[in-house]
Amino acid sequence: MSPAYEGTLVHQTANSTASRPTIVALCGSTRYWEQLAEANLYETAAGRIVLAPGCNMEQPHPLWEDQARADRLKQQLGELHRRKIDLADEVLVINPGGYIGDNTRSEIDYASSLGKPIRYTHPVPARQTDHG
Numbered sequence: 771m772s773p774a775y776e777g778t779l780v781h782q783t784a785n786s787t788a789s790r791p792t793i794v795a796l797c798g799s800t801r802y803w804e805q806l807a808e809a810n811l812y813e814t815a816a817g818r819i820v821l822a823p824g825c826n827m828e829q830p831h832p833l834w835e836d837q838a839r840a841d842r843l844k845q846q847l848g849e850l851h852r853r854k855i856d857l858a859d860e861v862l863v864i865n866p867g868g869y870i871g872d873n874t875r876s877e878i879d880y881a882s883s884l885g886k887p888i889r890y891t892h893p894v895p896a897r898q899t900d901h902g
Contacts, residue, residue, distance in 0.1 A: 793821060
């Protein structure tokens with residue numbers, strides 16, 4: 771098992787209910803697409819429902835080859851991801867090397883404003899975990 775996921779197989783939250791598995795929203799830069807997929811695998815294997823980014827706009831695709839369309843889609847996907855955070859019981863931030871970009875920071879701030887528990891795959895300097 772990857773060191774970043776040690777202990778996640780037994781992690782439960784106060785929001786967990788016996789009627790359904792914990793729902794976790796994955797947040798992080800799509801530049802770490804492979805790490806997002808790995809987190810999805812581990813969280814799913816741990817019995818959690820995973821809500822993750824569905825598009826990797828870092829890779830070429832006809833849906834976003836036109837810049838204007840790409841800009842609209844990026845906004846739409848950002849809003850969709852916030853709705854995933856709304857549905858989630860908790861958030862898991864995929865942050866190799868402690869990296870948290872502006873979009874991920876915004877998602878963390880949003881989740882924090884909703885009182886969602888937030889986990890990280892890698893340690894984050896204290897200044898990056900401040901939510902105020």
